[in-house]
Amino acid sequence: MSNLKVIGIGEWQVSRDPGDLLVTYALGSCVALVLQHPSTMTAGLVHILLPDSFNQAGHQKSPGHYADTAVPLLIRKLLGTAGISSLSGTGLSAKLIGGAATLLNDSHFHVGKRNIVAMEQLLQRYQIPLMGRDTGGSVARTVTVEVATGTVVVRYAATRKEVII
Amino acid sequence: MNQRGNEGMDQMPKTRLRVLVVDDEPTSREVLSRGVERLGYETMVADDAASAMALLSRERFHVVITDKNMPGTDHPTEGGLDVIRFAKKVNPGCAVLMMTSYATVESAIEAMQCGAFDYVTKSVRVNALKEKLDRVLQYQQTIDPAGAILAYNAFLDEIIVSLNHEAAGHHLDDEAKAHLLMAMQHQIDSIFRERREWEQIIFEQREALASIDGWVEELREHLPAAGRAADLLDRISNALSHRV
Numbered sequence: 419m420s421n422l423k424v425i426g427i428g429e430w431q432v433s434r435d436p437g438d439l440l441v442t443y444a445l446g447s448c449v450a451l452v453l454q455h456p457s458t459m460t461a462g463l464v465h466i467l468l469p470d471s472f473n474q475a476g477h478q479k480s481p482g483h484y485a486d487t488a489v490p491l492l493i494r495k496l497l498g499t500a501g502i503s504s505l506s507g508t509g510l511s512a513k514l515i516g517g518a519a520t521l522l523n524d525s526h527f528h529v530g531k532r533n534i535v536a537m538e539q540l541l542q543r544y545q546i547p548l549m550g551r552d553t554g555g556s557v558a559r560t561v562t563v564e565v566a567t568g569t570v571v572v573r574y575a576a577t578r579k580e581v582i583i
Numbered sequence: 584m585n586q587r588g589n590e591g592m593d594q595m596p597k598t599r600l601r602v603l604v605v606d607d608e609p610t611s612r613e614v615l616s617r618g619v620e621r622l623g624y625e626t627m628v629a630d631d632a633a634s635a636m637a638l639l640s641r642e643r644f645h646v647v648i649t650d651k652n653m654p655g656t657d658h659p660t661e662g663g664l665d666v667i668r669f670a671k672k673v674n675p676g677c678a679v680l681m682m683t684s685y686a687t688v689e690s691a692i693e694a695m696q697c698g699a700f701d702y703v704t705k706s707v708r709v710n711a712l713k714e715k716l717d718r719v720l721q722y723q724q725t726i727d728p729a730g731a732i733l734a735y736n737a738f739l740d741e742i743i744v745s746l747n748h749e750a751a752g753h754h755l756d757d758e759a760k761a762h763l764l765m766a767m768q769h770q771i772d773s774i775f776r777e778r779r780e781w782e783q784i785i786f787e788q789r790e791a792l793a794s795i796d797g798w799v800e801e802l803r804e805h806l807p808a809a810g811r812a813a814d815l816l817d818r819i820s821n822a823l824s825h826r827v
Binding site for chain 1: 786790799
């Protein structure tokens with residue numbers, strides 16, 4: 419029996435328990451970053467709301483809410499759980515899901531698009547290869563990470579269609 | 584071991600304003616960069632246009648404080664203009680404060696005509712510097728800082744054109760011009776301050792709706808695919824769609 423770990427907005431989970439399934443529901447303009455360390459079978463997921471913590475410096479929430487603080491946070495948590503001391507040459511890889519334009523009139527905010535751009539820049543800065551992605555468009559996505567196999571399943575809310583990335 | 588988000592031990596690190604100070608003259612560079620540091624902001628310095636541009640292409644700054652008169656790449660004597668152009672190109676959300684020798688309305692207008700957000704005098708006191716940087720901060724804390732700063736500069740351009748026009752027609756003295764300019768800046772600031780507050784409300788609501796959307800999807804997995812409960816979830820989903 420698999421153990422479901424549900425991750426809400428701005429939350430994160432890291433696991434190396436083969437029985438765990440990490441799941442986050444209905445990503446709209448939010449993005450989910452999945453980090454994986456295959457040799458220790460460790461996986462982590464964070465559900466990110468906005469690209470930059472500076473935009474809301476007056477009303478800041480937890481670091482998982484913003485791309486610029488969520489990425490280093492998940493890296494740190496994942497290395498800790500995997501028992502690795504440094505990032506370089508560890509074989510860490512990333513998958514990126516979400517960043518849709520779901521709002522009827524999003525001409526002012528463009529949050530989905532800006533979330534994706536911010537994530538791409540951050541992954542490049544930390545030199546973490548992006549091994550899979552399912553981003554953009556206008557669909558809400560639910561993401562499930564099987565810790566045992568590293569499989570990432572994306573399900574579209576509207577059609578219930580599933581893809582593996 | 585699993586780690587759940589939102590634990591107390593992961594406090595939000597304070598996001599700091601990042602400021603680049605550019606001047607070929609060591610004394611004013613020192614005065615300004617120390618002033619910025621005393622305000623608790625992250626500061627870097629460059630002693631000419633070329634090294635400023637090299638830094639700007641590597642790092643992201645919220646504010647650039649630059650002198651105008653120094654050797655540049657396009658301008659032999661007005662390298663500050665190269666810095667402004669480059670800073671805006673690599674990061675349109677970056678606000679430029681131009682250093683001037685005197686706190687005159689002419690230097691203020693000149694700085695703004697060059698695309699600067701505001702000006703600071705080379706001998707600026709920390710309190711006055713804080714006021715200038717606090718103004719920038721308000722714009723930087725909107726959801727789209729680049730759009731806010733561009734709109735601010737467009738407003739200012741219009742104001743300066745009509746200010747010059749009015750001044751010529753009515754023989755406005757410098758004091759009156761300075762007063763008008765400052766009053767208009769305060770007006771523009773208040774519009775953007777309000778915009779920032781509205782944005783916060785919109786984002787609180789979007790986050791709440793997005794959370795509900797997630798719970799609806801989670802609930803679907805525990806309920807039969809058809810029936811009254813499923814219908815209700817569909818209605819909630821439809822109401823949420825295109826709103827988060």
